Amino acid sequence: MILRQRRTSDRPDFTIDQDWSSYTADEHAIWNELYARQRKLLVGRADDALLEGHDALNLGRGGIPNLEKISDELEKMTGWRVVSVPSLVPDDVFFRHLANRRFPAGAFIRTREELDYIEEPDIFHDVFGHVPLLTNPVFGDYMQAYGEGGLRALKFDRLKNLAALYWYTVEFGLIETPNGLRIYGAGISSSLKESIFALDDPSPNRIRFDLERVLRTNYRIDDFQESYFVIRSYDELFRATVDTDFAPLYDRLSDGKRHAPATVLAGDQLVHRGTGVYARERARAK
Numbered sequence: 001m002i003l004r005q006r007r008t009s010d011r012p013d014f015t016i017d018q019d020w021s022s023y024t025a026d027e028h029a030i031w032n033e034l035y036a037r038q039r040k041l042l043v044g045r046a047d048d049a050l051l052e053g054h055d056a057l058n059l060g061r062g063g064i065p066n067l068e069k070i071s072d073e074l075e076k077m078t079g080w081r082v083v084s085v086p087s088l089v090p091d092d093v094f095f096r097h098l099a100n101r102r103f104p105a106g107a108f109i110r111t112r113e114e115l116d117y118i119e120e121p122d123i124f125h126d127v128f129g130h131v132p133l134l135t136n137p138v139f140g141d142y143m144q145a146y147g148e149g150g151l152r153a154l155k156f157d158r159l160k161n162l163a164a165l166y167w168y169t170v171e172f173g174l175i176e177t178p179n180g181l182r183i184y185g186a187g188i189s190s191s192l193k194e195s196i197f198a199l200d201d202p203s204p205n206r207i208r209f210d211l212e213r214v215l216r217t218n219y220r221i222d223d224f225q226e227s228y229f230v231i232r233s234y235d236e237l238f239r240a241t242v243d244t245d246f247a248p249l250y251d252r253l254s255d256g257k258r259h260a261p262a263t264v265l266a267g268d269q270l271v272h273r274g275t276g277v278y279a280r281e282r283a284r285a286k
């Protein structure tokens with residue numbers, strides 16, 4: 001429904017009412033189709049924490065979730081709530097929501113023509129992809145701390161660096177489990193094609209997570225990633241970020257040195273060295 005997409009907020013925190021009863025039957029059907037397709041694909045590909053989150057919040061039952069109901073459940077588990085916003089919100093507004101354990105989710109759902117790819121985050125990306133991991137206490141704490149860290153990064157004028165951390169963890173992170181590599185990033189888990197590409201394609205690098213390395217790495221917003229970063233656990237991610245004072249890091253990062261998305265550095269610990277074939281072919285086709 002185009003009108004929903006254009007709805008704006010007149011509140012300082014940019015939230016709107018989800019207005020759940022106004023979704024059409026077709027919009028609920030789109031959610032159900034996306035859920036069924038993506039969930040089936042993710043069994044054996046996504047980290048258990050993500051799948052358990054889907055189940056704990058009953059995201060597969062009955063169309064587009066009612067965020068008030070989801071929030072009441074989620075709040076009992078980890079103190080998080082989900083609020084509706086029209087679409088992307090300004091950085092400081094976004095960080096302040098996270099710092100207060102509110103996850104801002106787009107209210108609209110993609111159309112049938114956009115099932116496989118959509119530029120702006122809709123409710124499927126946000127609620128199917130991001131919200132399940134907020135049932136995990138460690139990941140939930142990471143997200144809150146990220147919000148506080150974002151406000152701090154703005155003061156240091158290092159938002160670009162901190163945005164790369166979000167990108168390569170919250171959106172496109174992989175995790176090593178006893179059963180092999182698994183997806184936890186929402187940008188992957190909500191995407192049909194990238195859920196396959198990120199794990200199976202020989203093209204991208206898969207590099208062990210290193211905080212400063214990630215903070216210096218540029219990323220692609222228009223195509224599959226050329227490198228993914230692999231954590232061993234949410235605890236590892238937590239210790240490397242929440243338990244670290246970024247001030248000395250931000251000092252070093254002010255030299256502005258950045259790595260291209262496909263670059264492999266001498267110090268990288270590689271889980272898989274990418275062939276780069278996919279990115280090269282795409283570049284040639286342009």
Ligand code: PHE
Nearest residue numbers: 145146149241242244245246
């Ligand atoms: N510990 C970081 C700081 O001192 C904040 C942060 C937490 C950043 C978690 C990212 C993720 O700024």
Ligand code: CO
Nearest residue numbers: 121171186187
């Ligand atoms: Co997202």
